[in-house]
Amino acid sequence: MNAPAFRAATDGSSSPVVISVKNVSKRFGEAKSNQSVLALDNVSLDIRKGEFVCLLGPSGCGKSTLLNIIGGLMDASSGSARIDGREIKGPTPDAISFVFQESTLFPWYTIVENFNIALKFQGVPQSEWSDRTMKALKSVGMATFANHYPNQLSVGMRQRVNMARGIALKTDVLLMDEPFAALDEQTRMVLGEDLSTLLAETGKTIVFVTHSLAEAVFLSDRIIVMTARPGRIKTVVEVGEPHPRSPDFMLEPRFSELRNELYALLRDEIRAATAAMRDPVSAPVSLHGG
Ligand SMILES: Nc1ncnc2c1ncn2[C@@H]1O[C@H](COP(=O)(O)OP(=O)(O)OP(=O)(O)O)[C@@H](O)[C@H]1O
Numbered sequence: 001m002n003a004p005a006f007r008a009a010t011d012g013s014s015s016p017v018v019i020s021v022k023n024v025s026k027r028f029g030e031a032k033s034n035q036s037v038l039a040l041d042n043v044s045l046d047i048r049k050g051e052f053v054c055l056l057g058p059s060g061c062g063k064s065t066l067l068n069i070i071g072g073l074m075d076a077s078s079g080s081a082r083i084d085g086r087e088i089k090g091p092t093p094d095a096i097s098f099v100f101q102e103s104t105l106f107p108w109y110t111i112v113e114n115f116n117i118a119l120k121f122q123g124v125p126q127s128e129w130s131d132r133t134m135k136a137l138k139s140v141g142m143a144t145f146a147n148h149y150p151n152q153l154s155v156g157m158r159q160r161v162n163m164a165r166g167i168a169l170k171t172d173v174l175l176m177d178e179p180f181a182a183l184d185e186q187t188r189m190v191l192g193e194d195l196s197t198l199l200a201e202t203g204k205t206i207v208f209v210t211h212s213l214a215e216a217v218f219l220s221d222r223i224i225v226m227t228a229r230p231g232r233i234k235t236v237v238e239v240g241e242p243h244p245r246s247p248d249f250m251l252e253p254r255f256s257e258l259r260n261e262l263y264a265l266l267r268d269e270i271r272a273a274t275a276a277m278r279d280p281v282s283a284p285v286s287l288h289g290g
């Protein structure tokens, strides 16, 4: 792999806005019904080109809902979301790709064939398929497995491949919903480093959901801390460290300070969310965090 490009920390003002979320609320079910759930309440957020933005908040606060609205997989109940100025009214595979927690590789196709299907779907010319696929697989150390089937790989390897597929696609925006949640901590850390390098090289804009505070600090330019449901933006934390990030960043006092700041911000929200979900008589409280 070539030496990674060095990407300055996003200063939040120089790059154009790619994703714009304005006053988005989302209610599941009829407002009058006592079964209805207000998942998001008046969320507004601008994301700039090349930014790495993390959504952090207690379970059930609407992170996946917000990602699905940006990805056009779900409509907002009110408000709007835009990509490059266009209102998002459905999936925009030419502009936005998803990487989910579970590997979404077809088991009956090899890794290369899986990539080809995605690239074909995006309208990438066939002449580019091989180059894009091999470059992306190399960047996550999986090039030698190109002709394997997904079930011949470990869970961690499949998730590497899943991430590489997102990188290989032509879209500038990648939405990642807890992509490393099923992996062990060491693999997560190494994949996080790889992702930071890929970000510096490709300049993609990434919106990333995680429950891990360390992952959020290590990867993000900006961390959007959300409240317990209904999800609102509680505060925004700037990290201000250039990509690619070295593991040494985790040893700096600033890293621990940011992580502690996030925990302090989230604690009450996690308690509120847990209390709302808890069986009022018996269930023990369990904190969710990283
Ligand atoms: N399709 C749906 N129908 C009804 N309710 C839904 C639907 N999708 C999500 N919800 C509700 O909306 C709220 C937000 O859900 P969401 O999945 O966005 O939370 P989250 O922040 O991603 O949680 P987690 O961290 O556990 O993944 C939850 O109360 C959930 O039950």
Ligand SMILES: [Mg+2]
Pocket: 063, 064, 065
């Ligand atoms: Mg979720």
